[in-house]
Amino acid sequence: xxxxxxxxARARVEVTAAIKDEARRQLAAEGAAKLSLRxxxxxxxxxSSALYRYFPSRDxxxxxxxxxxxxxxxxxxxxxxxxxxxxxxxxxxxxxCEAVRGWALARPxxxxxxxxxxxxxYTAPETTVPAASRVGLLLIGIVRDAHQGPGLAALPLPAxxxxxxxxMVADFAPDLPSEAAVALVAAxxxxxxxxxxxxxxxxxxxxxxxxxxxxxxxxxLARDVGLIHP
Amino acid sequence: xxxxxxxxARARVEVTAAIKDEARRQLAAEGAAKLSLRxxxxxxxxxSSALYRYFPSRDxxxxxxxxxxxxxxxxxxxxxxxxxxxxxxxxxxxxxCEAVRGWALARPxxxxxxxxxxxxxYTAPETTVPAASRVGLLLIGIVRDAHQGPGLAALPLPAxxxxxxxxMVADFAPDLPSEAAVALVAAxxxxxxxxxxxxxxxxxxxxxxxxxxxxxxxxxLARDVGLIHP
DNA sequence: ACAAAACCGAGAGCAGTGCTCTTGCTTTGG
DNA sequence: CCAAAGCAAGAGCACTGCTCTCGGTTTTGT
Numbered sequence: 261x262x263x264x265x266x267x268x269a270r271a272r273v274e275v276t277a278a279i280k281d282e283a284r285r286q287l288a289a290e291g292a293a294k295l296s297l298r299x300x301x302x303x304x305x306x307x308s309s310a311l312y313r314y315f316p317s318r319d320x321x322x323x324x325x326x327x328x329x330x331x332x333x334x335x336x337x338x339x340x341x342x343x344x345x346x347x348x349x350x351x352x353x354x355x356x357c358e359a360v361r362g363w364a365l366a367r368p369x370x371x372x373x374x375x376x377x378x379x380x381x382y383t384a385p386e387t388t389v390p391a392a393s394r395v396g397l398l399l400i401g402i403v404r405d406a407h408q409g410p411g412l413a414a415l416p417l418p419a420x421x422x423x424x425x426x427x428m429v430a431d432f433a434p435d436l437p438s439e440a441a442v443a444l445v446a447a448x449x450x451x452x453x454x455x456x457x458x459x460x461x462x463x464x465x466x467x468x469x470x471x472x473x474x475x476x477x478x479x480x481l482a483r484d485v486g487l488i489h490p
Numbered sequence: 491x492x493x494x495x496x497x498x499a500r501a502r503v504e505v506t507a508a509i510k511d512e513a514r515r516q517l518a519a520e521g522a523a524k525l526s527l528r529x530x531x532x533x534x535x536x537x538s539s540a541l542y543r544y545f546p547s548r549d550x551x552x553x554x555x556x557x558x559x560x561x562x563x564x565x566x567x568x569x570x571x572x573x574x575x576x577x578x579x580x581x582x583x584x585x586x587c588e589a590v591r592g593w594a595l596a597r598p599x600x601x602x603x604x605x606x607x608x609x610x611x612y613t614a615p616e617t618t619v620p621a622a623s624r625v626g627l628l629l630i631g632i633v634r635d636a637h638q639g640p641g642l643a644a645l646p647l648p649a650x651x652x653x654x655x656x657x658m659v660a661d662f663a664p665d666l667p668s669e670a671a672v673a674l675v676a677a678x679x680x681x682x683x684x685x686x687x688x689x690x691x692x693x694x695x696x697x698x699x700x701x702x703x704x705x706x707x708x709x710x711l712a713r714d715v716g717l718i719h720p
Numbered sequence: 721a722c723a724a725a726a727c728c729g730a731g732a733g734c735a736g737t738g739c740t741c742t743t744g745c746t747t748t749g750g
Numbered sequence: 751c752c753a754a755a756g757c758a759a760g761a762g763c764a765c766t767g768c769t770c771t772c773g774g775t776t777t778t779g780t
Contacts, residue, residue, distance in 0.1 A: 268727075268776055292607070293523050298766065309769080310729050318767065377522070377606025378690055396696075421706055424699045431695070445696060446684065446707040452692075453683015454676065460608055462682075465661070466626075466675060469654045476651055477676040480714065498747055498756075528737065539740080540758050548738065 276314050278304060280328065283321055287369045292322065322373070327391045329370040334394025336363040341398055349406040349487045350479065356398055357451055357478035364455050371459060375452055396448055400433050403444055406487055407436060414439045414486030440486055447481040454478075506544050508534055510558065513551055517599045522552065552603070557621045559600040564624025566593040571628055579636040579717045580709065586628055587681055587708035594685045601689060605682055626678055630663050633674055636717050637666060644669045644716030670716055677711040684708075 282300045297318055301308040315321040340359030344352045364371040374392070406412040417425050417439040425438030433441040454477050457463055458470055467473045512530045527548050531538040545551040570589030574582045594601040604622070636642040647655050647669040655668030663671040684707050687693055688700055697703045 266777065272727095296766065297768090307730055308767085309731075312768075313728060372607035375686075375690070375692075377602035392692075418706060420702050421699075424697070424703060427698065428696070442703070442706070443710075445693075446703075446710065449687040449692070449707075450680035450683045453680045453686065456605075456683065456686065457679040460605070462605075462622075462679070463675075466658070467654070468657065469651075472650050473654060473672070473676075476648060476672070477679075480673075480676065484710065484714070496748065502756090526737065527739090537759050538738085539760075542739075543757060 272314070279311065279314055279321070280324060283325060284328075284370070287325065287373070288367070291369050292373050295322070297321070323385060323388065325370070326374055327388050329367070329374045330388060330391035330394065332367070332370070333360065333363050333374070334391060334398075336360075337395050337398055341402075348489050349402055349409070349412075350482045350489055352402050352405075353399070353482040353485075353487055354475065354478045356395070356402070357481065358475065360395060360451065361455050361458070361474055364459050368459055371455070375456060376460070396432075399444060399448055400436070403440055403485055403487065404433075404435055407440065410490050412437070412440060412486045413488055414443055417442060443485040447485045451478070451481060502544075509541065509544055509551070510554055513555060514558075514600075517555065517603070518597070521599050522603050525552070527551070553615060553618065555600070556604055557618050559597070559604050560618060560621035560624065562597070562600070563590065563593050563604070564621060564628075566590075567625045567628055571632075578719050579632055579639070579642075580712045580719055582632050583629070583712040583715075583717055584705065584708045586625070586632070587711065588705065590625060590681065591685050591688070591704055594689050598689055601685070605686060606690070626662075629674060629678055630666070633670055633715055633717065634663075634665055637670065640720050642667070642670060642716045643718055644673055647672060673715040677715045681708070681711060 279300060282303050283295060286295050286299060286303075295318070297311055297315075298308040300321075301311045315324065337356050337359045340355045341352060344355035347355070364375075403412065414437060421442055422438065425442045428441040428445065429436050429438050433444070436444070454474060458467070458474070463470060509530060512533050513525060516525050516529060516533075525548070527541055527545075528538040530551075531541045545554065567586050567589045570585045571582060574585035577585070594605075633642065644667060651672055652668065655672045658671040658675065659666050659668050663674070666674070684704060688697070688704070693700060
């Protein structure tokens, strides 16, 4: 195991966590662009150069926060899904959607970090992929369960998309009909379109009762991917 | 008119335009967060403090770029729509959607500026509203035309959303059935979800033939708002 | 058990940033 | 024609990310 290492190693993980915690606080308070290494160090009572022993650059700190944010979102979505495990497929779908929205509203800056514009020049390393996939995999699981039960009825796929759909099935959505895979990916992107627009103010003077509106839209997304009440 | 002013006024608009042009170049090259007033001034052969005569702060420069970007996008969408004016409603809808995507792919940083995470602390002033509304108004126009012709068949609205739908109709979508207004707003957000995910790299290893995928998704959005081939 | 290697915090320093203020000069308008 | 307004320039402040060096501590290999 990784525990019971020397005192030095233990101190390292603690300091690393403290840095991330303080960085997250500044993130929540001011946004990603105003996250300052020096301010983090100052708040922690250390000198800025010491911080570079833990994160080689500001971007690496951001990457760590990004992975944490993806994991936090994934965890929230999975928890909500587990709570709705006995409900029908549409309900399970909307439960995940609403968990995503709820998480985003509670942590707007962290949401912006992972689903907003990528920070300048910076491209997310492959390390983020597993964490970033969790919500998607959850949605795939629901649709797969529906397909194996009596809860899936998707529209047929146009000829020009058959290949793409089959590739999707082979790559990351086994045991799914290809038309469901394509519809699912679209709904996945559209879900975050709804959340992002609400979060980033595009619904200002456009949607007032956002909770109800979102619930309705999420249910229609479920219908789009073919989920039906069994 | 505003022409035939003194030489001073003319110089002012020219310098203002030059600043915005150079800023746009840096935006395209490096992204919004790395846009530097000093670098812009340097490139233009002036000293940084002189730039503040034209834009009182960096955020004001960004605001100007944001408005320009919204207008540029709106113009592109309107041009594409005009070109498809004689086609059926679904075709007109997808033409606008594809214009939005095309514009976004051609100017990713400008797209990120207006539909990505809002820059830190900064909240868009009301001045941006007209420019920001152009694409939405275009979509509303298409659905209205379809409603007055034989091209609209939307799903009924659940009771809890009736009021919201009627408010939308009254506020910005006159002569539309309320169920179409609600569906339209959702589709509008979902459209930018699709574009944003493609642009910000979320489709990496998920969608390969993005052009075809998007065309299909846009057509399904048209169906969602009730547009049908007449 | 002890020397070598790795690690760590502090400080100084570099190049860059947004922004302010003052100083002169030029254009404009009454 | 002269005062008022607009302008470019420079100096300067407080801040940033990041590098490098310098002692001191901990870990590790022999």
